[in-house]
Amino acid sequence: MSQNNSRATIDETTKFLFDAPGSAIIDLITRLFPIDFTRDSEIVRLSSECISHPGFSRSLPDIVFQVRDSNGANSFIHIEVQTEHDGMMDLRMVKYGYLIGASRSRFDHDKCRVIEIPHQVVMYLEEHKRIRDELKVRIILPDDTIVHYTVPVFKLYSYTARELGEMNLYLVIPLVLVKYRKRFETLCRQKNLNREEFDAIVRDVLQDVEEIISISGKCEDKGVMDEQTKDVILSATMELYNQLHQKYIQDNASREKVENMIESVTQKISKKWHQIGIEEGAEQGKIEEARNIARNLIMLGMEDEFIKKATGLSGDEIRRLKI
Incomplete structure (x- = not known):
């Protein structure tokens, strides 16, 4: 798998995570920014395609949300x-901030165009000694007015899955697996592979997968996350593990262990939905939920057998969903 393909998989999985239900997005935003939103605030996902401007390249921002609180106020x-x-x-962050602001600019009562810069953060997944705690740009205007443009940096790679869970940043815990890519690359570039160190990294990966599953279960039990969010997190975890497995780990026993851990959880979810459907006379609605999970797993490239075990759907049903 090439670096470009690897990066594309990470990008797609990240966007998949940020398609989680609004309450999970609100929990994340309120931990990353000093903003007090209630969990019932409305989340509107803005397509980067509409955030553009003549003269700029096609490089567009990753994730942009509009949040409407109960008082009707909007934040970007x-x-x-x-x-x-x-x-x-x-x-890039100055450029993105301007583009997002310009895409929703307005005129005030003095006919002056107003551009509001959104709340911004950069989330780094891999460690590098040059990554700073915040990005700073000093903009000097022709009249010598100085504008300080500062963007905070969140170094996700410096936290364990457990620490992210304790910080209520549960939505992004699958992304802790990305940091192992660099560790594997560094080790594999050595002339003589240190097998003990390689096996230790594999153990760390499996331990993190197990921790992610455990955190998801605890958050669901506490009512912090719903089943749909849990499914998104587990699906993203499986996809990121698959990437590490295909390029580095390549050990069937490790892959089987991960699949069994995740399948055991998704089977419980599927069984729970089935029981609720029977008890409430709403089985069809639960089947549709299972289909939605299957569509997500199909989008992530999961094998039919895994999807069958995770959702309880038949092979024919899964094939129809692919059409």
Whole structure:
């Protein structure tokens, strides 16, 4: 798997995570920004395709949300997820902030165009010594007015899955698996592979997968996350593990262990939906939920056998969903 393919998989999985239910997005935003939103605030996902401007390249922001609170006030949130260090990230964030603001600019009572810059953060997934705690740009206007443009940085790679769970950042815990890509690459570039160190990294990966599953279960039991959010997290976890497995781990026993851990949880969810459907006389609605999970797993490239076990749907039903 090439670096570009690997990065594309990470990008797609990240976007998949941010398609989770609104309450999970609100929990994440209120931990990353000093903003007090209630969990029933309305989340509107803005397509990057509409955030553009003549003269700029097609490089567009990653995740942009509009949040409407109970008082009707609007806030705009921009989260840029970055795998590797980028020395131009400070300029990119200024550009993205302007584009997002310009796409919703308005005129005030003095006929002056108003551009509001969104709340922004850069989330780094892989460690690099040059990553700073915040990005700073000093903009000097012709009249010597100075504008300080500062964007906070969240170093996700510096936290364990457990720590992210304790911080209520449960939605992004699958992304802790990305940091192992660099550890594997560094080790595999050595002339003589240190097998003990390689096996230790594999154990760390499996331990993190197990921790992610455990955190998801605890959050669901506490009512912090719903079943749909849990499914999104587990599906993303499986996809990121598959990427590590195909390129580095390549051990069937490890893959089987991960699949069994995740299948055991998804089977419980499927069984629970089935029982609720019978008890409430709403089995059809639960089947549709299972189909939605299957569609997500299909989008992530999961094998039919895994989807069957995870959802309880038949092979014919899964094939129809692919059409």
